Amino acid sequence: MVAGNESFRILFVGDVVGRPGRRALRELLPHILEEERPHFVIINSENSAGGFGVNRRSAKALFDAGADVLTNGNHTWDKVEAFELVDEDPRVLRPENLPPGTPGCGCGVFEAKCGTRVGVLNVIGRVFMNPAEDPFRAGRRMLDDMRAETPLLFVDFHGEATSEKQAFGWHVDGLATAVVGTHTHVPTADSRILKNGTAYQSDAGMTGGYEGVIGMDRDASLRRFLTGYPIRFEPATGDLRLDAVLIDADKQTGRATAIRRVQKRLLEG
Numbered sequence: 214m215v216a217g218n219e220s221f222r223i224l225f226v227g228d229v230v231g232r233p234g235r236r237a238l239r240e241l242l243p244h245i246l247e248e249e250r251p252h253f254v255i256i257n258s259e260n261s262a263g264g265f266g267v268n269r270r271s272a273k274a275l276f277d278a279g280a281d282v283l284t285n286g287n288h289t290w291d292k293v294e295a296f297e298l299v300d301e302d303p304r305v306l307r308p309e310n311l312p313p314g315t316p317g318c319g320c321g322v323f324e325a326k327c328g329t330r331v332g333v334l335n336v337i338g339r340v341f342m343n344p345a346e347d348p349f350r351a352g353r354r355m356l357d358d359m360r361a362e363t364p365l366l367f368v369d370f371h372g373e374a375t376s377e378k379q380a381f382g383w384h385v386d387g388l389a390t391a392v393v394g395t396h397t398h399v400p401t402a403d404s405r406i407l408k409n410g411t412a413y414q415s416d417a418g419m420t421g422g423y424e425g426v427i428g429m430d431r432d433a434s435l436r437r438f439l440t441g442y443p444i445r446f447e448p449a450t451g452d453l454r455l456d457a458v459l460i461d462a463d464k465q466t467g468r469a470t471a472i473r474r475v476q477k478r479l480l481e482g
């Protein structure tokens with residue numbers, strides 16, 4: 214289905230893992246853009262630099278591939294450059310509910326190429342995650358603020374627990390256009406539209422090597438589980454795939470009309 218005039222289409226791409234992930238994105242995203250023609254592209258970049266964190270180079274690669282905005286998560290600060298990057302470029306978001314005084318912003322209203330404004334919010338969960346401020350209250354407050362500027366509001370909820378992500382979806386049902394989770398790197402098959410019009414999926418998945426363990430080299434991961442040693446992780450390089458979620462929404466109301474998962478696989482010659 215091609216989105217009509219009054220419909221606005223958002224593409225959200227799951228965590229891009231290291232160089233293999235950036236390659237998958239570079240080679241596969243153009244096909245999705247061509248086929249699906251989204252108006253706005255949001256990509257989670259928190260694993261884009263070497264599998265851990267984001268830097269100027271990896272952010273540029275994601276913007277060059279077609280991203281309008283980048284979201285992040287618990288790995289935001291793994292590369293020290295990120296502390297400057299989030300202040301240099303407002304299109305690079307970090308989770309909103311970090312301690313006061315943290316550099317950068319957790320949300321922003323951006324203009325799509327067609328002129329339509331889109332609010333993007335990035336929050337981080339607290340269940341099985343490092344301590345953070347309350348994502349429920351902080352997230353809702355920022356969505357309420359952005360709603361004054363546009364009804365099209367997208368949320369990347371970066372969290373481990375599906376219960377927390379689902380609860381947040383209900384918490385902002387009818388306020389956000391879409392709530393999509395990240396962090397587990399495994400796409401979930403629960404895409405749906407909640408009662409009051411918020412599109413929801415617990416996890417978008419990842420963009421990277423499926424021959425690994427959540428995008429990291431499987432031998433290293435296995436050795437870590439078998440020995441308990443702090444073995445260094447490298448991004449997996451085999452079976453490159455791109456996981457994404459497409460959301461259609463009514464431009465006037467911000468209510469979602471459709472949500473669907475997209476997965477593309479890079480066929481090696």
Ligand code: FE2
Pocket residue numbers: 259286287288371395396
């Ligand atoms: Fe994460």
